[in-house]
Amino acid sequence: MQIESIGIIGTGVIGSSWAAFYASKGFRVKMWDVDATVGQNGQQQAVDTIKLLQTQGMLSGDTVQESISRIKVAGALEQAVENVQLVQESVAENYEIKQQVFKALDAHTDPAAILASSSSGLLMTPIQQVTNHPGRCLIAHPFNPPHLIPLVELVPGDETDEQAISKMKIFYEGLGKVPVVLKKAVPGHLANRLAMALWREAVDLVANGIASVEDVDKAVSAGPGLRWAVMGPHMIYHLGGGPGGMDHFIDHFAPAVKVWWESLASWTSLPPEAKNLLVGGLKEEMGERTMADMNRMRDEKLVKMLKILFED
Numbered sequence: 001m002q003i004e005s006i007g008i009i010g011t012g013v014i015g016s017s018w019a020a021f022y023a024s025k026g027f028r029v030k031m032w033d034v035d036a037t038v039g040q041n042g043q044q045q046a047v048d049t050i051k052l053l054q055t056q057g058m059l060s061g062d063t064v065q066e067s068i069s070r071i072k073v074a075g076a077l078e079q080a081v082e083n084v085q086l087v088q089e090s091v092a093e094n095y096e097i098k099q100q101v102f103k104a105l106d107a108h109t110d111p112a113a114i115l116a117s118s119s120s121g122l123l124m125t126p127i128q129q130v131t132n133h134p135g136r137c138l139i140a141h142p143f144n145p146p147h148l149i150p151l152v153e154l155v156p157g158d159e160t161d162e163q164a165i166s167k168m169k170i171f172y173e174g175l176g177k178v179p180v181v182l183k184k185a186v187p188g189h190l191a192n193r194l195a196m197a198l199w200r201e202a203v204d205l206v207a208n209g210i211a212s213v214e215d216v217d218k219a220v221s222a223g224p225g226l227r228w229a230v231m232g233p234h235m236i237y238h239l240g241g242g243p244g245g246m247d248h249f250i251d252h253f254a255p256a257v258k259v260w261w262e263s264l265a266s267w268t269s270l271p272p273e274a275k276n277l278l279v280g281g282l283k284e285e286m287g288e289r290t291m292a293d294m295n296r297m298r299d300e301k302l303v304k305m306l307k308i309l310f311e312d
């Protein structure tokens with residue numbers, strides 16, 4: 001079944017961004033949110049995002065009006081998912097809510113339609129268990145903002161059909177996304193686990209007075225972050241080993257790194273003093289700049305980088 005129409009359930013930050021992305025790629029999109037005001041705001045947000053994509057030169061072969069005209073707000077979940085071949089669920093990150101939504105999606109969609117959850121870190125197994133057609137349910141986790149960042153993590157639940165994963169991998173690749181497939185589900189999938197491992201240490205360095213919030217941020221974005229945009233940590237360290245590659249890198253650095261690893265943070269709840277330190281440090285790092293300024297700067301620079309990294 002070819003995907004032509006997509007239902008977006010939950011139209012907050014992620015749902016509205018997905019809506020803009022899919023509409024800009026030629027799909028008919030129907031959005032619905034349990035909160036009608038959020039539904040309307042989500043549509044406006046998607047429209048604004050499409051306009052932004054155009055000014056950034058990211059809207060290929062289509063006019064803004066053509067893209068915008070493909071987006072509709074539905075009056076009920078049933079209408080949003082009627083005759084769609086894909087649902088991109090983007091409701092709150094909570095098992096009970098996702099189960100309730102998946103139950104309704106299962107009842108009101110063609111059983112051949114794919115039900116994809118944007119969940120940042122929940123497992124699909126307990127969600128798909130409430131459906132009668134669990135094979136078509138999977139996690140398709142984007143990175144914020146989905147209209148720009150290419151990564152989509154595809155994660156099966158225990159009952160997900162392999163064909164559903166392979167179909168979505170081909171689908172996302174066709175849209176210029178970079179899907180990765182997890183062989184087994186773990187909380188937080190791949191990218192958020194990696195990000196949270198780094199962030200725990202970043203928080204700990206601030207909490208222990210080793211460096212300011214701003215300097216810890218710079219130590220990532222002006223250093224290893226630049227390399228990570230080009231290739232991942234395994235390949236980076238393979239190159240770091242010179243002609244001997246990873247083999248030499250491990251022999252050379254593993255004894256020294258063992259001492260660092262032993263002193264890394266390993267807590268699982270934020271230290272109580274961390275919140276105030278981070279909030280204060282970020283205020284200093286932002287200076288006179290507003291959140292809107294920071295968002296704009298992030299997206300403008302991201303677009304330039306995406307053009308270099310992902311356009312042929």
Ligand SMILES: NC(=O)c1ccc[n+]([C@@H]2O[C@H](COP(=O)([O-])OP(=O)(O)OC[C@H]3O[C@@H](n4cnc5c(N)ncnc54)[C@H](O)[C@@H]3O)[C@@H](O)[C@H]2O)c1
Nearest residue numbers: 010012013014033034035038090091092093118119120144
């Ligand atoms: N924000 C991020 O950076 C990010 C990144 C990737 C994935 N995600 C995932 O995307 C999903 C949505 O996150 P968000 O940041 O867009 O949250 P959000 O709070 O901006 O939006 C969630 C929306 O879901 C709606 N909602 C709640 N219950 C509902 C229901 N029963 N039916 C329909 N709509 C309902 C809410 O009204 C709200 O508008 C979560 O699973 C989250 O983990 C978030």
